[in-house]
Amino acid sequence: MTDAIARETIHIDDIDPEFVDALIAAGADRIRACLQCGTCSSVCPSGRRTAFRTRELIRKALLGLKGEVLSSPDLWLCTTCFTCLERCPREIKTTDAIILMRNMAVREGFMLPQHRKTSMKLIATGHAVPINDANMTKREELGLDRVPPTVHSHPDALEQVQEIMRRTGFTALIEGQGEED
Amino acid sequence: MTVSQTYSFFLGCVMPNRFPNVEKSIREVLPRLGIHLEELEGASCCPAPGVIRSFDEPTWLALASRNLALAEKAGHDIITGCNGCYGTFKEALHIVHEHPEKLRDVQKVFKGLGLRYRAEADAKHLIEVVYDLGPDAIREKVVRPLDGLEVAVHYGCHLLKPSVLRPWKKSARPTFLDELVEATGAHSVKYKDKFQCCGAGGGVRGSNVPVSVDIAQEKIDNVLEAGADCVLNVCSFCHLQFEMSQAQLNKELGEERYRLPVVYYTQLLGLAMGLGPKELGLHKHVVSTEPVLRKVLG
Incomplete structure (x- = not known):
């Protein structure tokens, strides 16, 4: 077990700088205030049993990784219980942001x-x-x-x-x- | 002390089309409390907040507004017994009240359809209306106290959250439903992660059954561990989730391990008010309600 963890490289081509602006324009107005504390992931009922991590989703959205975010099946593991929204210390409307991303995903053709x-x-x-x-x-x-x-x-x-x-x-x-x- | 009030009864999808026994109990019990239900003829799906809102918010807002417009025309507020429908209407009203341009968008969609919408009718959850009467008024209606019945109360998410758009005094760990349960003489038991989601919402039940059932199983295990006689809910989708998940788990396990009765509030209250199990649809459950009935009726 001495192998280093594989390095993950984000390619510039995968970044859409307008993605966050589109999310904010659609109503996720405080998303840039995210400090990556992970409260959202820690209270998530889906995150307890799957690899879905709300914090990761928000981070990727902020990085502009539009394709990765919108095509991910994880986007559809949120039960919209609103616990993360209630607990976010930055008062980000996390659940609403996920719903906005789902709307974008469907428009891009990603629908289960x-x-x-x-x-x-x-x-x-x-x-x-x-x-x-x-x-x-x-x-x-x-x-x-x-x-x-x-x-x-x-x-x-x-x-x-x-x-x-x-x-x-x-x-x-x-x-x-x-x-x- | 009963003051009569009339509401447009919004059924939604799951209650009339999958659990009409819950609908039956509401129709029996609420009028006896002075809460009169008028049919909302021609209503559609609310539409479901976790799925349709997730797919296309403008469509969700337009259809939710149509249902609210029907109530507006009838001159009543909507009353619903489903947390999902409740969430849809509360959020849809908030959006058009906060953003007048979105109300205009909806009115544009309605043009020529004979629908007039000004976002004037409100939407209430039936438990909100019952709680407004108060636990003392409920206690006065009890002729058959449910002494000794151990009840695990499940509020459900959209009844409580987002808390800024809800009427409850406490945003976390409320007690109103426990008070209404205890008004029947039953005891509300403490159990682990009481406020956790049932796992059905957000389109998860529809698209990822294993994850959805796994969330329900955790909740049911916690309720069983607390020694409760039943899990009590006020949402047709939570109700479906607890009923159907137990059947699914038993099928997977090859044994009848999960037999926790799932009871809707108006069924519990109806029993305490002296109504018969059949009047309350308690004979039409997926998981048998016999253990609860035996304890209550002897």
């Missing part, structure tokens, strides 16, 4: 196939978790309406929801994410 599926359900039914036969039966047995009084019962309301998703570009964004696995 399961998340595309959830989005397709929302586009088709107006619900990320739509009703199914078993639960319609369960509702009836409980004395509830077989179909809940949501978009599921109102085709015109569903059409309105779908039109909103077309207008915001969501439908095109999701359909542009390639085919499902």
Whole structure:
């Protein structure tokens, strides 16, 4: 065990100096105040059991390593529990910054196939978790309406929801994410 | 002492479409407390803060605003029993109140759709409305005290955080839900990492089941170690997480090791108010609620 730890070199080509500015413009306004204390990583429920490190993610973002940050599956291990945001001594809205980076990742074409599926359900039914036969039966047995009084019962309301998703570009964004696995 | 108040009942996705038994208990219990629920016809997904907001925030904001616009038209505030939906509405309202240009963006998207939105209706979690009545008012409704029942209270993240956008007096380690549980005669047990996340949010349950279930397992193990009879929640997604994760873990283990009943607050309160288990949907759980019922009903 005498080998030195392999040196990690950051290449200038991998640095996008405008990345942090874009994050700040999108709302992660205090991110430059990060002092790398690691409080965020230490309170993270995902970080307890995976290699996901919030501190590392923020550091890489500050270095401008846009490609590495946006393509990393680790970006999707945050449960958005907001504990890091509550505890950050620099009052950086860590969770919000992660959500902004996820938005950027999706626009760059990095989306997990399961998340595309959830989005397709929302586009088709107006619900990320739509009703199914078993639960319609369960509702009836409980004395509830077989179909809940949501978009599921109102085709015109569903059409309105779908039109909103077309207008915001969501439908095109999701359909542009390639085919499902 | 019951003062009547009316809210637009926002169901979301998980509650009506996966756990209608929880919905049933809310519909039975809240009107008995003077909290009247009006249907929010044509509501959609809130949409989910961990997934849809993560994919495209402007779409999330527009759809959340549409649901709020429906309540605004009805002339009521929204009431929800899901922490995720609650978080979506609180954050969406904050964004348009702080950034008028974002409200204008939403109104532009709504143009010609017959939707009027001024961000005037508020959104409340049902537990917030129940706590406003107060633990003493709840105690007065109890006809069957749940003496001897050991309850592990799980608040869930989005009910409490970000704390600057929440109404609770204490930003850390609150006690309001414990007080409401103890008003039924049950005892709120201390357990390790009580305020830890259930592991379902942020799109993790949807995309990385092993990590998500592992977080839930840690929490359930802590609850079991404290000797609790059940884990109590006020969020349809936390509820799903605790119910489904136990089934998944048992399948992986090849034995029924995890049998911790998962109870929603209105189910617990309903029992204390003398309602029957079937009226509260307690017979439709993934993990059997029998041990709790045996202790309560004898």
